[in-house]
Amino acid sequence: MxxxxxxxxxxxxxxxxxxxxxxxxxxxxxxxxxxxxxxxxxxxxxxxxxxxxxxxxxxxxxxxxxxxxxxxxxxxxxxxxxxxxxxxxxxxxxxxxxxxxxxxxxxxxxxxxxxxxxxxxxxxxxxxxxxxxxxxxxxxxxxxxxxxxxxxxxxxxxxxxxxxxxxxxxxxxxxxxxxxxxxxxxxxxxxxxxxxxxxxxxxxxxxxxxxxxxxxxxxxxxxxxxxxxxxxxxxxxxxxxxxxxxxxxxxxxxxxxxGNSSYKEPQGLSVDYKGIRKASFDGFSKNEGIISSILSPSYYHITQRMYHAGRWNIGSELWAKKLYDFIFAYEMSENKEDVVEALKPLYFARVASFYRQTMDMTHQEAEEKIIKQAKQFQRMRDTW
Incomplete structure (x- = not known):
């Protein structure tokens, strides 16, 4: 050697x-x-x-x-x-x-x-x-x-x-x-x-x-x-x-x-949609109390209705609003671990929603949607 x-x-x-x-x-x-x-x-x-x-x-x-x-x-x-x-x-x-x-x-x-x-x-x-x-x-x-x-x-x-x-x-x-x-x-x-x-x-x-x-x-x-x-x-x-x-x-x-950032076909990937969906609903049920205390009332009620309907449809604007609420709560809270744990089911809900929204899109179309989401976050920064 x-x-x-x-x-x-x-x-x-x-x-x-x-x-x-x-x-x-x-x-x-x-x-x-x-x-x-x-x-x-x-x-x-x-x-x-x-x-x-x-x-x-x-x-x-x-x-x-x-x-x-x-x-x-x-x-x-x-x-x-x-x-x-x-x-x-x-x-x-x-x-x-x-x-x-x-x-x-x-x-x-x-x-x-x-x-x-x-x-x-x-x-x-x-x-x-x-x-x-x-x-x-x-x-x-x-x-x-x-x-x-x-x-x-x-x-x-x-x-x-x-x-x-x-x-x-x-x-x-x-x-x-x-x-x-x-x-x-x-x-x-x-x-x-x-x-x-x-x-x-x-x-x-x-x-x-x-x-x-x-x-x-x-x-x-x-x-x-x-x-x-x-x-x-x-x-x-x-x-x-x-x-x-x-x-x-x-x-x-x-x-x-x-360098050259030209598009190349990405790795194929199977998605455990049922597992993600189950994790989101189980986690929401477990953490609903703290979620309701963190989210603005209107965002919470929208989320609660989706939960009771058994179907998530969280778009980029609602997701940005929720995430900003959680950042503020994290900074103010003495129980920061609980705040992060309560965000987890909402993250899984966003992932499940995104999967349903993009499952018929090409990889490049889905990437454009991810970039548009980032721009949505930027637009909402000043209203946070």
Whole structure:
């Protein structure tokens, strides 16, 4: 195995939890990209793991990466969460004095050597943070489509299409900044991506987006419950924490798309509509008391009638109004976890509504509807 030098120009991190079946493929693609596009740069691939029990470590270290050294780092036995993996990576980046850092999810089927060039080049040319643009199925990334994207678009006035995409790059300056920030519990878990994006946007860092083609990966639906809680808690916390910044129009609004972002056919995806619908109705029944105390009376009564009729039809305007009510309630409440939990069934109701509204549309038509929703959020910002 090639030895990793003390200082490395380009570091690629692969966060993982039980990804033995795919991580070697990802590592091979990344090594091909480093050798092809950055042959004169020192480089390393680091697997930041969560004590996987399925042989992820062995699969990663056994991957063929030619001359590119590999390093495996795991959290302690009882420590879980993607954010803890990323914190280990940030520390390594600072210690190794890296010039550019790429992060790619371990479950990716669509990663190519070209991703390395696309993600690393803007950082080496002076950008601090790079987020992806994908051709992505409209029912994949529902937290992004219906919450993080429209809220960042409206409140921060930044058109970042994939703020929690999982595949991005950043400068060592960003790593040092993140390590210096206070980390909440959810930041150490799935809240890490939105923590990184919002802090980059609101603190004067140079941000851009790059086109990566289509995203093909394992379905995220099985993790949606815990992911929702951790992402939304972190997002709402940062909206509150940085209120003076975004309210006064301070921050990074210019987030250009670099490279060719032409349309590519996205990954096919089956939708468990019945499961989503059941989760929404069960959750509404359980949380109706707190929902009624948070929503404006007219919005609550509309929602209640839909619930009793057994059919959701939540459009983008009503969804925006509800989400703004919940942001306000989160900031004012002493029981913030209860507020986020009460939002979850309404989120599932919006996802179910969107599925019914778009099931006969093309992917591009559905994408246009998602973009129009973000613009609806922006129009309603001033009336909030």
């Amino acid at each position: 090639n030895t990793m030098s003390n200082e490395v120009d380009i570091i690629i991190g692969i966060p993982s939890l039980n990804e033995a079946d795919n991580i070697a493929f990802v590592a091979r693609q990344l090594a091909l990209g480093l050798n092809k596009y950055f042959p004169t740069h020192s480089a390393a691939i680091i697997n930041v793991d969560n004590n996987s029990k399925d042989g992820t470590k062995e699969a990663f270290l056994g991957a063929e990466t030619d001359k590119i050294p590999k390093r495996y780092i795991s959290t302690e036995e009882t420590v879980v969460g993607k954010g803890n993996n990323m914190r280990n990576l940030f520390i390594e980046v600072v210690q190794r004095k890296a010039k550019a850092v790429i992060v790619v999810d371990a479950d990716l089927k669509s990663v190519t050597p070209e991703w390395v060039k696309t993600l690393a080049t803007p950082i080496l040319e002076g950008y601090d943070y790079v987020t992806p643009i994908y051709s992505r199925n409209e029912y994949d990334g529902t937290i992004t489509n219906h919450i993080t994207y429209p809220l960042i678009y409206a409140l921060f006035k930044a058109n970042i299409r994939q703020p929690i995409g999982g595949d991005f790059s950043f400068s060592p300056r960003m790593a040092r900044y993140w390590l210096g920030m206070a980390w909440e519990k959810n930041t150490r878990q799935y809240g890490i991506d939105i923590f990184m994006t919002t802090s980059a946007l609101l603190n004067g860092f140079k941000v851009c987006q790059v086109a990566l083609g289509s995203k093909v990966h394992k379905p995220s639906a099985p993790k949606l419950g815990e992911m929702f809680t951790q992402v939304i808690t972190t997002l709402f916390s940062n909206i509150s924490k940085f209120r003076n910044v975004w309210m006064n129009g301070i921050g990074n609004k210019d987030c250009p798309i670099l």
